[in-house]
Amino acid sequence: MNTSALGALILSVFSVGNVWAEDIVVIVNPTAASISKEQIADLYLGRSDAWIAVDQVVGSVIYVEFYKKLTGRDLAQIKAIWSQILFTSRGVPPKQLADSAAVKKAVAANPKAVGYIEKSALDASVKIALVLD
Amino acid sequence: MSFNPISVFGTSMLALGTVMAHAGATNDWIDQNVTFSGFGTLGVVHSDYNQADFIGRVDQDSGAGYSREWSVTPDSDLGVQANVTLTDALSGVVQVISRDEVDGSYTPNIEWANLNYQVTPDLAVRVGRMLLPSYQHSESQNVGYTLPWVRVPIEISYTDTAEHSDGLDVLYRLKTGALNQQLQVQWGTTTENLPGPLFNDTRAHILLFSDTLQYGDTSVHLVYQKFDASQYPPIGFRLVSAGFTYDPGAWFVTGDGSYTKDRFFGDFLAWYVSGGVRLGRFTPYAIYSTMEAPSTGTSGLMRLGEDRTVSAGLRWDFVKNLDFKLQVQQVTLVSLDDPASFANLQPGARVGDKANVVSLALDFVF
Numbered sequence: 001m002n003t004s005a006l007g008a009l010i011l012s013v014f015s016v017g018n019v020w021a022e023d024i025v026v027i028v029n030p031t032a033a034s035i036s037k038e039q040i041a042d043l044y045l046g047r048s049d050a051w052i053a054v055d056q057v058v059g060s061v062i063y064v065e066f067y068k069k070l071t072g073r074d075l076a077q078i079k080a081i082w083s084q085i086l087f088t089s090r091g092v093p094p095k096q097l098a099d100s101a102a103v104k105k106a107v108a109a110n111p112k113a114v115g116y117i118e119k120s121a122l123d124a125s126v127k128i129a130l131v132l133d
Numbered sequence: 134m135s136f137n138p139i140s141v142f143g144t145s146m147l148a149l150g151t152v153m154a155h156a157g158a159t160n161d162w163i164d165q166n167v168t169f170s171g172f173g174t175l176g177v178v179h180s181d182y183n184q185a186d187f188i189g190r191v192d193q194d195s196g197a198g199y200s201r202e203w204s205v206t207p208d209s210d211l212g213v214q215a216n217v218t219l220t221d222a223l224s225g226v227v228q229v230i231s232r233d234e235v236d237g238s239y240t241p242n243i244e245w246a247n248l249n250y251q252v253t254p255d256l257a258v259r260v261g262r263m264l265l266p267s268y269q270h271s272e273s274q275n276v277g278y279t280l281p282w283v284r285v286p287i288e289i290s291y292t293d294t295a296e297h298s299d300g301l302d303v304l305y306r307l308k309t310g311a312l313n314q315q316l317q318v319q320w321g322t323t324t325e326n327l328p329g330p331l332f333n334d335t336r337a338h339i340l341l342f343s344d345t346l347q348y349g350d351t352s353v354h355l356v357y358q359k360f361d362a363s364q365y366p367p368i369g370f371r372l373v374s375a376g377f378t379y380d381p382g383a384w385f386v387t388g389d390g391s392y393t394k395d396r397f398f399g400d401f402l403a404w405y406v407s408g409g410v411r412l413g414r415f416t417p418y419a420i421y422s423t424m425e426a427p428s429t430g431t432s433g434l435m436r437l438g439e440d441r442t443v444s445a446g447l448r449w450d451f452v453k454n455l456d457f458k459l460q461v462q463q464v465t466l467v468s469l470d471d472p473a474s475f476a477n478l479q480p481g482a483r484v485g486d487k488a489n490v491v492s493l494a495l496d497f498v499f
Contacts, residue, residue, distance in 0.1 A: 038311055047313050047347045059453060072382035076450035083498045084279035086170060088272035089226045089245055092216055
């Protein structure tokens with residue numbers, strides 16, 4: 001058995017399957033400059049504070065899927081990264097908002113804010129920076 | 134008890150928090166501006182070597198092996214933290230931690246207590262108590278959940294007996310294309326605390342420069358540190374250290390090395406390399422760590438602090454915010470003068486002796 005097959009087996013034994021069919025879109029304010037995928041990843045991994053990241057509820061389906069698609073990391077890895085930043089006084093994790101409507105509202109109100117929502121929740125109050133499919 | 138402004142500041146902040154928490158009218162302000170968080174480790178260590186105590190931190194005076202076969206003291210700790218946002222530019226942090234101290238007590242100790250003033254988005258000035266970024270994981274070594282291992286390899290922390298600096302630091306973020314740098318200058322004083330009356334409450338001045346470079350999944354941490362204590366013993370060292378990590382998510386490699394020139398104790402060289410693979414919720418890893426003393430100082434002690442360790446372990450993220458770790462390691466004694474991994478070295482100890490150590494740890498964050 002090779003390691004990826006072993007990994008897949010371990011995953012299937014210990015993970016709760018997340019069924020997520022819809023695309024996630026990273027959104028910014030309509031007046032904002034463009035932002036690259038690398039810049040978005042740096043922002044959500046606490047490596048940059050050039051923008052203001054807005055987050056969904058930790059552990060929610062969209063949260064888990066967003067970090068997996070953007071950074072290749074799971075919930076525990078993201079928690080470890082932000083715990084290190086928090087407990088070494090280098091920053092605090094992005095503010096969590098209740099749902100996509102709240103994220104959209106926050107991004108529409110702040111030219112420096114970056115957020116992510118389901119593609120179906122998109123409207124003209126914000127613009128797409130990146131599609132994660 | 135001597136007057137300690139940091140303790141007074143920390144206690145005042147906690148007292149203020151308690152008073153405010155009891156005042157109903159300010160509850161909204163606290164909800165908006167104060168966040169509480171914490172971390173801890175429940176660990177147990179077994180060593181089969183009865184001629185010395187295996188320890189988890191350099192400042193511990195006992196552990197597993199000689200005093201007792203099993204010990205909970207090397208790794209167990211509990212920390213709580215409050216972050217306070219005062220204005221858009223001004224924030225504060227207090228972190229209190231309880232763990233096995235030099236005197237064997239678990240008396241809570243203030244690790245961080247500072248005010249941070251954000252002068253511009255890229256420039257911050259902090260005043261108060263800060264942990265020293267002497268090597269890659271020195272600021273987060275108490276937070277087991279943030280580490281891939283049970284603990285940071287002890288050899289690299291051998292000269293890090295002064296963990297905090299009470300003073301001032303300036304942090305500057307510099308962005309050059311995709312390269313993010315964080316430059317830091319720290320200036321302050323510290324109290325050295327090592328087992329034995331010789332080193333207690335030795336006051337020292339610290340000056341430190343560090344640069345943390347981040348390029349995607351690669352990071353490099355560079356440090357120059359100057360440490361001077363005027364009292365006896367006249368510890369005065371210059372430390373340079375360089376650490377790197379490459380962590381694309383599915384696996385990681387990391388390493389750290391430091392060279393210390395100390396006129397009293399001589400020179401030390403400490404380094405480690407480590408790698409691991411993430412297989413779903415399991416992260417197996419291996420570490421090689423060592424420390425050697427290529428020269429002696431005016432103290433006349435020979436071959437200070439030498440040992441080498443081979444470790445293998447597994448981290449299991451079995452449930453949200455909790456991990457379980459198992460680590461096995463073999464430590465080889467290369468010198469009988471204060472090897473990094475041990476305290477209470479007995480007369481029966483010989484160069485070349487090996488200790489087989491098993492550690493279990495449960496780490497949590499909240």
